[in-house]
Amino acid sequence: MQKTFIIIPLLLLAGFTARAQFNDTTNYHVVFNGTGTANRAPEGNTYLLNNGLRFEMKKESIALNATNTWVYGKSNGALTNNDYSSSVDFNLYKAIPHAYYWGLANYNTSYSLKINNQLLAGGGIAYSILDKPNAYLNLSDGILYDLSDINTSDTTRELYYTYRNSLRLQMHFVFNNLITIDSGNFWQPSLTRKNDHIIRTNFALGFKITNWLALNSSLTYNRITRTKAENTLLTYGLKLEKFF
Structure with missing residues (x-):
């Protein structure tokens, strides 16, 4: 079972955006994340680079999101991560209060998770237990x-x-307009193959510096039982975002 642990982070640029805070006049949201972690020790050197770009558009009855991420890392000169993900998803809001339909198309390739190519596509329904700007x-x-x-x-x-x-639990909390907590958790078992499931979970803590800049730390865990591979990433950094 393959494991990748990033122990000592180097502050560069990071973050996780679970839900944009749109208002009546804000229809677009752009977020850029770039994470760096490094560990220099007598036993060897470890580093990780993590870049992400997300674009969100929201209208009265539909929201569209596009995300691209790339993780690259080495430990003692050996490759540990070369993981790329690109996804497009939409939410369709109808008459049901606090509920919406969703659709997703996602492409992944991951050295650490032993995925050469993966295409995920489908849809479903979501319900907001809490649906406030700060909760x-x-x-x-x-x-x-x-x-x-x-x-x-x-x-x-x-x-x-x-x-x-595909079962997902997602949360976003804001305290005093300064501290944010975001989390997204996925459990995706196969309907036809026993002991074949995907687990993805992430947790992020952010401290707002300005309207467009925040200091973030995040913990991400991925597990693919079919390849018997998993990775754990701990990162610190900054998030740049713009509403317009």
Whole structure:
């Protein structure tokens, strides 16, 4: 079971955005995240670079989001991460209070998780248990189609597809307009393959400096049981964002 632990962070640029704070006149939101961590020790050197760009558009009845992230790291000269993810998703708001329909298309390739190529696409429904500017708690469920090219061992490569149930718990809290807590948690078991599931969870703590700049720390964990791989990333940094 492969593990990647980043122990000592170097402040560069980071963050996790769970939910944009739109208002009546704000329809667009852009966030850039770039994370760096480093550990220099007699036993060797470790570093990690994490870059992300997210664009959000919200109208009266629909929201559209596009996200790209890239994680690259080495430890003692050996590659530990070369992980890229690109996704487009939308939320469709109808007459049901605090509920909406969602759709998603997501492409991943990950050295640390032994994913050569992965396409996830599907949709479902979400319900907001709390839905206030400073307190947001949302539960969603749906079905995803998973087409993957993975390495199940160092010598075995497998191309397969399956349908997954996608259960997500998402939260966003703001205290005194200065401190933010964000979390997104996914459990995505296969509907046809036993002991085949994906776990993704992240937690972020932010301290607002200005309207467009915040100091953030985040913890992310990913596990793919089919490849018997997982990674854990601890990062510190800054978040740049703009509403317009």
